[in-house]
Amino acid sequence: MTLLTCFELGLVDALRDSPGLTAAELGKVAGAKPDAVEQLLLLLVKEGFVAHDEAAGTYTLDALAGVAEKDLQQALADLDMIKAVTLRQLFYLTESVRTGTTVGLKELYGFDGDLYGALAELPELREPWAKLMNTVTAHVDPWFFSQVDIPAGSRVLDLAGNTGLGAVNTLRLANSSGLRVTTFDLPEKEAECLENFRSHGVEEYCSFIGGDVFEEVPKGFDVVLIKHFLPMFDKSDVFRILEGVNKSLEVGGQVHVLVPVFPENLKETENYTVDFYPSFFIGCTMGQGGPQKLSTWQSWLEECGFTVTKAVTDDPDNLPPHALTVEAMLSATKTA
Amino acid sequence: MTLLTCFELGLVDALRDSPGLTAAELGKVAGAKPDAVEQLLLLLVKEGFVAHDEAAGTYTLDALAGVAEKDLQQALADLDMIKAVTLRQLFYLTESVRTGTTVGLKELYGFDGDLYGALAELPELREPWAKLMNTVTAHVDPWFFSQVDIPAGSRVLDLAGNTGLGAVNTLRLANSSGLRVTTFDLPEKEAECLENFRSHGVEEYCSFIGGDVFEEVPKGFDVVLIKHFLPMFDKSDVFRILEGVNKSLEVGGQVHVLVPVFPENLKETENYTVDFYPSFFIGCTMGQGGPQKLSTWQSWLEECGFTVTKAVTDDPDNLPPHALTVEAMLSATKTA
Numbered sequence: 001m002t003l004l005t006c007f008e009l010g011l012v013d014a015l016r017d018s019p020g021l022t023a024a025e026l027g028k029v030a031g032a033k034p035d036a037v038e039q040l041l042l043l044l045v046k047e048g049f050v051a052h053d054e055a056a057g058t059y060t061l062d063a064l065a066g067v068a069e070k071d072l073q074q075a076l077a078d079l080d081m082i083k084a085v086t087l088r089q090l091f092y093l094t095e096s097v098r099t100g101t102t103v104g105l106k107e108l109y110g111f112d113g114d115l116y117g118a119l120a121e122l123p124e125l126r127e128p129w130a131k132l133m134n135t136v137t138a139h140v141d142p143w144f145f146s147q148v149d150i151p152a153g154s155r156v157l158d159l160a161g162n163t164g165l166g167a168v169n170t171l172r173l174a175n176s177s178g179l180r181v182t183t184f185d186l187p188e189k190e191a192e193c194l195e196n197f198r199s200h201g202v203e204e205y206c207s208f209i210g211g212d213v214f215e216e217v218p219k220g221f222d223v224v225l226i227k228h229f230l231p232m233f234d235k236s237d238v239f240r241i242l243e244g245v246n247k248s249l250e251v252g253g254q255v256h257v258l259v260p261v262f263p264e265n266l267k268e269t270e271n272y273t274v275d276f277y278p279s280f281f282i283g284c285t286m287g288q289g290g291p292q293k294l295s296t297w298q299s300w301l302e303e304c305g306f307t308v309t310k311a312v313t314d315d316p317d318n319l320p321p322h323a324l325t326v327e328a329m330l331s332a333t334k335t336a
Numbered sequence: 337m338t339l340l341t342c343f344e345l346g347l348v349d350a351l352r353d354s355p356g357l358t359a360a361e362l363g364k365v366a367g368a369k370p371d372a373v374e375q376l377l378l379l380l381v382k383e384g385f386v387a388h389d390e391a392a393g394t395y396t397l398d399a400l401a402g403v404a405e406k407d408l409q410q411a412l413a414d415l416d417m418i419k420a421v422t423l424r425q426l427f428y429l430t431e432s433v434r435t436g437t438t439v440g441l442k443e444l445y446g447f448d449g450d451l452y453g454a455l456a457e458l459p460e461l462r463e464p465w466a467k468l469m470n471t472v473t474a475h476v477d478p479w480f481f482s483q484v485d486i487p488a489g490s491r492v493l494d495l496a497g498n499t500g501l502g503a504v505n506t507l508r509l510a511n512s513s514g515l516r517v518t519t520f521d522l523p524e525k526e527a528e529c530l531e532n533f534r535s536h537g538v539e540e541y542c543s544f545i546g547g548d549v550f551e552e553v554p555k556g557f558d559v560v561l562i563k564h565f566l567p568m569f570d571k572s573d574v575f576r577i578l579e580g581v582n583k584s585l586e587v588g589g590q591v592h593v594l595v596p597v598f599p600e601n602l603k604e605t606e607n608y609t610v611d612f613y614p615s616f617f618i619g620c621t622m623g624q625g626g627p628q629k630l631s632t633w634q635s636w637l638e639e640c641g642f643t644v645t646k647a648v649t650d651d652p653d654n655l656p657p658h659a660l661t662v663e664a665m666l667s668a669t670k671t672a
Contacts, residue, residue: 001426002615008430032433035570039614039626040433046602046610088424090337094344097368097376234371266382274382278375279338290375 001087002043004079011037012064015050019060026059074135074320080128085115086284093283101287115285135320140258140327141166143314145173147329148256150223153178157221159245160213160229161185164193168200170225182207184218213241217248224249227258231281232289235300242304249334255306260291261313261328276324294328306332337423338379340415347373348400351386355396362395410471410656416464421451422620429619437623451621471656476594476663477502479650481509483665484592486559489514493557495581496549496565497521500529504536506561518543520554549577553584560585563594567617568625571636578640585670591642596627597649597664612660630664642668 006012009030014021023034023041030037041059044050051062064072089104096103102118105111109125111118119126150156154176158166161183170181183193187210197203209218214237217224224245230238245255263271273291281289292300298308310331319326342348345366350357359370359377366373377395380386387398400408425440432439438454441447445461447454455462486492490512494502497519506517519529523546533539545554550573553560560581566574581591599607609627617626628636634644646667655662 001429001619002611005429005433005615009433030433033436033570033624035624035626036433036436036614036618039618042598042602042610042614046605048603052602083427088427091419091424093337093341097341097345097366097372100369100372234369262378266378266388267384269382274378275338278372278378279341282372282375283337288369288371290371 001083002040003049004076004083006040006044007076007079009037009040011041012061015059015061016065020053020056020058022057023059071320077128077132077135078324081132084125084128086280089284090279093279096283096287099287102284104283114287136325139320140314141169142173143318143327144227144256144258144329145169145175147310147312148174148331150174150176150179150256152176154180154222155220156181156223156225157218158183159217159224159226159241161225162193163189164196164206164208166225166227167206168196168202171202171205180205180207182209182218182221184209184211184213186210186212213244217244219248221248222253224253224255225258226255230257230259230297231291232286234288237288238300239304242301242306246305246334251334251336253334255301255332255334257297257301257330257332259297259328259330260325261294261297262291263326264293264295271326272324273326294330297328297330301330301332305334305336307335308332337419338376339385340412340419342376342380343412343415345373345376347377348397351395351397352401356389356392356394358393359395407656413464413468413471414660417468420461420464422616425620426615429615432619432623435623438620440619450623472661475656476650477505478509479654479663480563480592480594480665481505481511483646483648484510484667486510486512486515486592488512490516490558491556492517492559492561493554494519495553495560495562495577497561498529499525500532500542500544502561502563503542504532504538507538507541516541516543518545518554518557520545520547520549522546522548549580553580555584557585558589560589560591561594562591566593566595566633567627568622570624573624574636575640578637578642582641582670587670587672589670591637591668591670593633593637593666593668595633595664595666596661597630597633598627599662600629600631607662608660609662630666633664633666637666637668641670641672643671644668
């Protein structure tokens, strides 16, 4: 918060425009006392983000001057999301674990339900969430579709496909011809989904089916995509989903799964996924769920009647410099 | 919060009593789903606090088994205080900086005022705060009094001495005879202070004066103690306090100051004081203030008419292993 507050107060922008400002001058920019500006900037000096000329009493950007604007905006999107979606909510983590619900959303916003419900009602959560997710999706979807192999002419079901943007991306990015893509999600998504199909000019190739993945997965598809959905659930519900998908497919039908993964060796100290995601899923988004190791996702697919034909992890070096998640893609074929 | 939640759920205690429990067994202890227990313990495995036998599916304490109970309780007191006093409050840091008030206390508790006022009214803040502060004081007061030199027979004023426990400690720890110690604080502290003097059997040597340090510091004292008070204020108010103390003393009168300090070299990466204190004082306790470098405290004393005769920092190696603060003691004599 110390770093984010320096941005929110406009201190970094002011130093970019006018290197060499004093705490008094920065205080005027921020509408704050120079004493508070001095206190906050100590950490940025320690980290080498900002330099302080003690003799002159002035500040200039140090390492922050060399960060590309796009990277900086994405890192700020991370910080904004963490502030809005996790910081206060984690105070209630223990109660969230015990109840399997996001107690923070109830206590802070009076909201009964998970984060995805809250996003629809609360712009103070939706806006920072969407800003971050747009940067994540912009990277992950091209990578995902570069890894999957969808035969020409396939009938594709995008499971829990929300309002259809995943279907649109499938047509755009899957590098396959003659696809027909159906978004499957709760019936209340239909109108917005169909509007998205029309506005993207793909209504001829796309359709919507309303339903509940825990009741029945629609039949008649060759390929099912399950993107960013399984980690929202505990193992028993992941199995209900995968078994439902398995039941809906003919033998030979394929599923392509996009999931975040923990490293196989948990002791990789440079990997922060286990620092972040358990409390994030349980305390802040779903009251349950979380990533698994790639080997766990693979064995769960096998236990649900699939044979895994491909399991790859996004190369961390390919990720934007600010990114935390390491995504994996698993392809599997129904064999039983 | 992931670590603290594992303690709050009783997972660590359960593993100490029964090494080799499964996630299912730990879930029963915690009243939580095994899935959530597995997710939370990933971080403790990464950090080497807990060991996981993947083949057997069981957990045992790893490094946590070797932490002395007293150290563990003190570290938990730190975490409890940070959870209660800072975690949610820092969400409002930017507004706290702009207004110079602790906006988090207002938003979360409807409380207008600083943390010290809130502690009196809110047990959910007071209890974790007191638990931590007791461990801090138990270490710091003996060190402080081992460093100060108070001549026998001195009349001592404990500035902002709260309810008299500092005066009691002065008699106990200053290693000087014939002292008379007066606690100076707001008039509403008087009854509890006098009761503390009686219950400690020191009412013969101690007295109380009610007043406001920003209006007038009482005269007639040889030595003034200012312990853990100056960092609560911005520079202009620190100067008002020090100038008021200076005015109250005869030439030759002494002041002994206890303050937390930042390192002279801010880039000491192992020193986390600048990571913690600026946002703590501004966002969570006072809406202003914060530690300074030892050299800054020294120059401020000199600017307020004192000659500094001693300025020492507590050796970090002397601190309890969990401690964050590095305290300093400055002795100074009125020369102008």
